[in-house]
Amino acid sequence: MQNNIFSGLFVGQNLVTIKQVDSTNSFLKNLLSNSTPVSEGTVIMAEEQYAGRGQQQNTWHSEPGKNLTFSLLLKPHFLPPHQQFDLNRAASLGVYDALYPLLGDQLKIKWPNDIYYGDRKLGGMLIENTIQGDSLKDSVVGIGININQENFPEGAANATSVKQILQKDYDLTLILSEICKCIEAHYLKLRAGQTELVRNAYQQHLYWLNEERSFESDSGIFTGMVKNVLPEGLLVIADTNGRQMEFNLKELKFLNK
Numbered sequence: 001m002q003n004n005i006f007s008g009l010f011v012g013q014n015l016v017t018i019k020q021v022d023s024t025n026s027f028l029k030n031l032l033s034n035s036t037p038v039s040e041g042t043v044i045m046a047e048e049q050y051a052g053r054g055q056q057q058n059t060w061h062s063e064p065g066k067n068l069t070f071s072l073l074l075k076p077h078f079l080p081p082h083q084q085f086d087l088n089r090a091a092s093l094g095v096y097d098a099l100y101p102l103l104g105d106q107l108k109i110k111w112p113n114d115i116y117y118g119d120r121k122l123g124g125m126l127i128e129n130t131i132q133g134d135s136l137k138d139s140v141v142g143i144g145i146n147i148n149q150e151n152f153p154e155g156a157a158n159a160t161s162v163k164q165i166l167q168k169d170y171d172l173t174l175i176l177s178e179i180c181k182c183i184e185a186h187y188l189k190l191r192a193g194q195t196e197l198v199r200n201a202y203q204q205h206l207y208w209l210n211e212e213r214s215f216e217s218d219s220g221i222f223t224g225m226v227k228n229v230l231p232e233g234l235l236v237i238a239d240t241n242g243r244q245m246e247f248n249l250k251e252l253k254f255l256n257k
């Protein structure tokens, strides 16, 4: 009897579920550094992470058993290092496409790869790439999505979950299988050289796209609009005079009212 709900070609076909681990990214990177053969598309999913890692050295907190915390392995040997941001795009779009049927138009991708519902953060990603010569070798795509958690600590006041939004519990493995299928679809587009399709879709779903909003950079607080993300991943904001500015991670804060 066929009971594998993972319908993609390779992402999620080898699923390893761990009860407790420091961080699924660290676990997968460790396997790779021990030269353990790990097939492309392997997913390490944790019921509990006790030292989950977020962007910019932050920690990622997730109530045990309630949410998705997993890392998947890609081997994007076809990509030169200067195109690594396309992996952020493919992964963000995969999560977006999997959740869109549940959550609809308020779902957005906040540059570089946060998943937002309205003005609240539903999930995030930590993507760690290794480079060999002039191409990428391994990409450990770590994803945390809040699914069934009902309450968040004060420090995470901006967080939300699918349960908070829809008042229902969801099957974690089912959502994981959808995410894997959708990430694979975008990744295969990259592999087939259909990069523009992925870049355009990513741009269309950006949080605050073409909306007049407040931002803060080194030069202070200003009003501007998200316009685009350059191929290498810099965010383009136009100020109220139409002047375009480019920002790297850490150089810009989105200021919510």
Ligand code: BTN
Residues within 6 Å of the ligand: 022, 023, 024, 025, 026, 049, 051, 052, 053, 054, 055, 056, 058, 060, 068, 069, 070, 071, 114, 123, 124, 125, 126, 142, 143, 144
């Ligand atoms: C962020 O928004 O700061 C990124 C959060 C990434 C969290 C995920 S959970 C699974 C994987 N393992 C980790 O240690 N981090 C990522």
